[in-house]
Amino acid sequence: MSEITILYVEDEETDVMLLQHVFTRVGITNLLKTVKDGKAAKDYLAGNPPYNDRRLYPLPGLLLLDLNLPYWSGVEVLGWLREQPRLRWLPVVIFTSSRRPDDVVKAYEAGANGYLVKPNSLADLTTMVQSLRDFWLLQNQLPESLLAESMRISAAA
């Protein structure tokens, strides 16, 4: 399994706890870092303080992004991300409770690589995380530059 770090941007604490729980349950051992709002996500990705130590805050190889966030919305974070030369290939999977067709379009417009709607039962969430693992962590190939960045620093940690 690819040893990339996963960054989860989510303001709802229970959703974070749930995902952590399910990660453990399906055997994902990758480092799961979380931030609570869009601005913190941007700071983390840019390496701004307090996220300037890459040993503690490795650059992720996958971003799970909620849409409805304080300060910067998910779409705004995504738009910013796609303009950053070093980050613009970072795979971003939207993870939200909104099924609104509008939101889906906006997310893809901003450059999302996937769009997942938070399921309502633990069983469904488990299934979803399993397929997330199988696709993004086991099968998907990352561009070398991104992989090197994500791996090099986390290896140094």
Place this chain on the structure above:
Amino acid sequence: MEHKEEIVKASIRVLLVEDSPSDAALLQESLSEVQLAEFAFTHVETWKEAHQLLAKPQSFDVLLLDLTLPDTTGRETFVRARSEAPYLPIVVLTGEANEADGLDAVRHGIQDYLVKGQADARRIVRVIGYAIERKRVEDALKHTEEALRQSERKLIEANQDLERRVAERTASLEETINDLEDFSHSITHDLRAPLRAISAFAEILRSECGECGRPGAQEHIDRIITAAGRMDKLIQDVLQYSRVARTQMDLTPVDAEKLLRGIIQTYPAFQPPQVGISIQAPLPRVLGNEAALTQCFSNLLGNAIKFVAPGRRPEIRIWAEPAPGTLYELQPGAPAPHPFPVAIGWEEGGRRPREALVHGPNAAQGAVEAPNRPAVGQAGAQNTRPLPPRPLVRLWFADNGVGIPKEAQERIFRMFQRLDRSYDGTGVGLTVVRKAVEKMGGKVGLESEPGAGSRFWLDLQTPAEPVV
């Protein structure tokens, strides 16, 4: 009656403007002999004096005006008089040579004219009487016209006001719709999030420490999960309803049979061996919204499967017949609806309700009651009796479920109405069906008896397709 006497008997106040003393005297003298009316003369010789007297309104009943005065003459004289005493009846006096001036004056709002030396007393009285009366009628007419103009103005204003209010109302409705949109979005987003947490953590709790708690703890956790699940279903159903209620429905021809078979294929719960569903083909094409119809059909099938006595395999029959429309009401006590033979009801091969209302099973009934109606199957029946533009077709969904008592049959289409708490349901499904069908221009209803199953029907429009 009253004002006639006024003209005839009452004293008529005359302002006589005449620069020739002899003419003035002659006129007054001749009128003094008249028995019919009494005249009170005020005589002046110049327009200037007349002008001063006229400054005080209501002083005179009529103005007798010589056109040739020392200070004004001809047309100018009556134009000034007319404008300065707009409400006073005016009779102009002309010489024999200037009779044309009199006619000219009449054309310009003066009531009448007299040719000096030609008029006897009777004639003068008549002219004065007419002038006063004519002026009164003219003024009344003007008043009416003015009133008419005013009401026209008011009507225009009211119209503009109405348009403004419609615009305002439309704007506020649009706002409400947007609010509703936001509201349902926030329901999905915000209300369901805590619910998700409740059920997920309860599940975690169950798997981790259901056994470690006191006796019954496991059951309590199960109840939390069930309740949260139910709440989530309620929210989803209400959302579904609000979506149906506010969506504008575009109607297109839909193959009801294909749609139904598609739904059955998609959901294993609608397939054997759990369920027996038989469609008595062919079903007609209907005019509807495919998404809304899918919703209706699945809700009806779901209900039919859900509300069955324990241990019994749900059996559902679906068929179509012409809806009892304006031409053919179902007679009370008529036999229960049954599928009619293909060859009669629907054009073979196609799915068109050809002359459906005439050829349906009830047609024979109608034919008996109305002997002049063309016999069943008679060619040209359509020409002799035009069909309604959009005949309705009735789709029946008959089940072998627990049935619904008569007194509850109206109620079950209302929101949150559930008859039996031992069955799992939110009481929204049929409300959605009714709303959707009504928005498609149709109707829903049912026939049922406890223990004998239910037969739900949907009356739907049929597409106006040319009959080949």
